[in-house]
Amino acid sequence: MTALLAERATEVVSAAQQLLTKRMGAPVRLSDPTELSGSGRTTVLRVRVAENAFSLPRTLIIKQVRGSVSDPKNVTVTPGVASVDSAFLREAVSYQFTTALSRGERPGAYLIAHSLPDRLLVLSDLGENTKLTDVLSSGMEPATRNAMMAFAQALGRMHAATVGREPDFVALLRRVDVVHRVDGIAQQAEAAVAEMPALLRHELGMEVPDEVSEQLAHGARLFTGGRFRAFSPSDLCPDNVILNEEGARILDYEWGGFRDATLDIAYALVSFPGCLCDIELSRERALQMVEAWRAEVVGVWPALADDALLADKILEARLIWVWLSTYWFLPADHARIAAAREHGLSVPRSDALLNRWAGLAEDARCLGNDAVGDFAEAVCAVLDEHFS
Numbered sequence: 001m002t003a004l005l006a007e008r009a010t011e012v013v014s015a016a017q018q019l020l021t022k023r024m025g026a027p028v029r030l031s032d033p034t035e036l037s038g039s040g041r042t043t044v045l046r047v048r049v050a051e052n053a054f055s056l057p058r059t060l061i062i063k064q065v066r067g068s069v070s071d072p073k074n075v076t077v078t079p080g081v082a083s084v085d086s087a088f089l090r091e092a093v094s095y096q097f098t099t100a101l102s103r104g105e106r107p108g109a110y111l112i113a114h115s116l117p118d119r120l121l122v123l124s125d126l127g128e129n130t131k132l133t134d135v136l137s138s139g140m141e142p143a144t145r146n147a148m149m150a151f152a153q154a155l156g157r158m159h160a161a162t163v164g165r166e167p168d169f170v171a172l173l174r175r176v177d178v179v180h181r182v183d184g185i186a187q188q189a190e191a192a193v194a195e196m197p198a199l200l201r202h203e204l205g206m207e208v209p210d211e212v213s214e215q216l217a218h219g220a221r222l223f224t225g226g227r228f229r230a231f232s233p234s235d236l237c238p239d240n241v242i243l244n245e246e247g248a249r250i251l252d253y254e255w256g257g258f259r260d261a262t263l264d265i266a267y268a269l270v271s272f273p274g275c276l277c278d279i280e281l282s283r284e285r286a287l288q289m290v291e292a293w294r295a296e297v298v299g300v301w302p303a304l305a306d307d308a309l310l311a312d313k314i315l316e317a318r319l320i321w322v323w324l325s326t327y328w329f330l331p332a333d334h335a336r337i338a339a340a341r342e343h344g345l346s347v348p349r350s351d352a353l354l355n356r357w358a359g360l361a362e363d364a365r366c367l368g369n370d371a372v373g374d375f376a377e378a379v380c381a382v383l384d385e386h387f388s
Contacts, residue, residue, distance in 0.1 A: 009033045012043050015118050016062045020052070023113050028052045030060070037239075041066045046125060057124060061109060065119035086184060087254040088119050093172045094256030095121060097231065100168070105161035107154060107233070107250040116176075126249050132241040133344040136279050145285065147243055152265060152289040154248035155236075156296025159261040162231035163300045166258040169231065183257050185234050186223035189320060192327035193220045203330055204382045211371040219320030226260025228301050228313070234259065236267045237275045238345060265293045266317030270359065273325035276337070276352045277345040283362065290314060311367055318363060319372060322356045326379075329353060350387035354380055 013030050020028040029051035036044045045062045065088045095111040109123040135147040193216050200206045208216075233240070234255035242249050269286050271278050294304055304310050328336060329349045337349055346352075361376035 008043055009035065009045055012045060012062055012064045012120075013047060015064065015115070015120055016047070016060075016113075016122055019113050019115050019118070019120060020056070020122060024052065024054050024056075026052070026054065028056070030062075033062075036061070056112070059125040060112065061123040061125050063121045063123065086182070089116065089176050090173075090184075090256055091253045092116060092121060093169070093176060094231075094233070094253030095123070096172050097165075097169045097256075098253070101161055105157065107158040107231075108253075109249075109251070126242060127244055129242040129244040129249070131344075132238040132243060132248070133277075135243060136238055137344055145288075147248070148268070148281075148285065148289055149292045150243060150248040151241055151268065152292040153296055154241075154250065155261075155264050155268075156293040158250070159228075159230035159232075159264070159293075160297050160300050162258075163229070165231070166229060169258055183223065183259075185255050185257070186220075186259075188327070189220040189223045189324060192324050193217055196323060196327050199327070199330065200379075204379070204386055206379065206382055209371060209375055212375045215316065215319060215372060216323055219316045219323070222260035222263050222317060222320065224259075226262070227303070228261045228297075229258050230261040232257060232259045232261065232264050234263075234267075235274055236264060237272050238277060238279075239275075260313075260317070261297065262313045262317040263321070265290060266314055266321055269314070269363075270318055270321040270325065270356055271352070272345075273321045273356065274328075274340075276329065276340045276347055276349055278347040278352050278355055279345060281359075283366070315363055315367055315369060315372070318360055322360045322376075325356055326353055350383070354383050354387075357383065 010033075013033050017028055017030050020030075028049065030047040031050040032048040033045045034047075036046055043062075043064050043066075047060055047062060049056045049058055049060060092111075092114050095109075095114070098106050098108065099110040109126055111121065111123060113122040114120060132147055132151060135143055138144070193213075197208045197213070200208060232255075233250050233253050234257065235252055236250070240250065240252040242251065267273065268289065269281065271281065290310070294310060298304050304313075329340070330353065340346065340349075357376050357380045361373050361380060364370075364373035364376060
């Protein structure tokens with residue numbers, strides 16, 4: 001740990017000690033901080049509980065975002081962009097919500113304490129684990145298959161456990177302030193549907209057929225409506241998924257909210273469109289993942305027993321994710337691209353976009369959706385020329 005990181009860690013540990021002492025009503029001392037991860041604006045540490053008068057776990061995870069949360073009444077949410085304030089507050093609310101679930105239903109760690117002014121979360125430690133990124137990077141079978149199946153099952157269990165609980169989540173958001181009930185990812189989907197036709201025209205010289213536009217508009221509504229709403233972290237990059245003795249566990253809820261659950265399973269099938277990860281996922285493996293997910297949710301959504309309905313819903317979700325990924329990464333936004341390439345499975349944006357459109361074309365063809373299939377194949381051809 002560098003001197004700068006050590007100084008930062010000392011500040012974070014001190015803030016966490018004060019928070020826990022205040023909450024417990026007795027001194028709490030933390031020691032041995034170890035840096036786990038984090039971006040330029042976040043610090044994530046594992047610490048040992050060296051002294052406490054209560055039954056805190058032996059180790060804890062501390063996450064702090066730089067700065068302090070603004071007065072919610074003075075925060076402006078820019079369409080298509082999640083402010084740091086909004087992202088932190090949504091994550092804090094998401095952890096409050098998932099902590100209220102039973103132990104077997106929680107998708108990840110539980111919240112022990114938090115401070116909104118300090119942008120500080122104290123979480124349970126999920127123990128020894130392996131990142132999904134590392135398993136997929138190894139390319140080893142059957143470990144890769146087992147990891148993806150565990151991930152799909154974990155998504156399904158989370159969705160099944162949170163169906164019908166959206167009023168609880170909204171009530172928690174309302175305590176923060178109504179401005180933070182704005183779902184940034186839904187805003188971006190809406191912006192992508194509106195702005196991408198001009199972007200494709202300018203960058204690739206392509207027009208979007210009316211039938212595809214209609215399907216895109218319908219797909220964007222999965223973020224705000226849909227028949228199969230459940231809690232979703234949304235940012236399901238492999239770096240945010242770990243594997244331990246309990247299966248797959250999900251980290252990072254900055255985009256947490258209620259959305260159509262097919263968006264989450266489709267996120268993996270599109271090879272994690274929020275970053276530039278790329279994994280080899282055969283159609284057979286993709287179908288196995290969908291089946292693993294469906295087995296967990298069909299009890300709460302019996303309509304998904306219909307193979308044709310499920311396939312159409314997955315295609316609709318794949319379409320909007322590929323569209324969003326193109327909206328994010330087709331422009332030469334070097335800061336966004338550099339941030340996305342921090343992930344262990346990242347590839348050049350040309351490869352990621354081509355593979356996502358090619359996968360969409362294959363899926364659409366298999367389902368007889370020629371409008372999407374034709375358009376996706378055309379985009380592949382033009383992208384290949386564009387990046388060559």
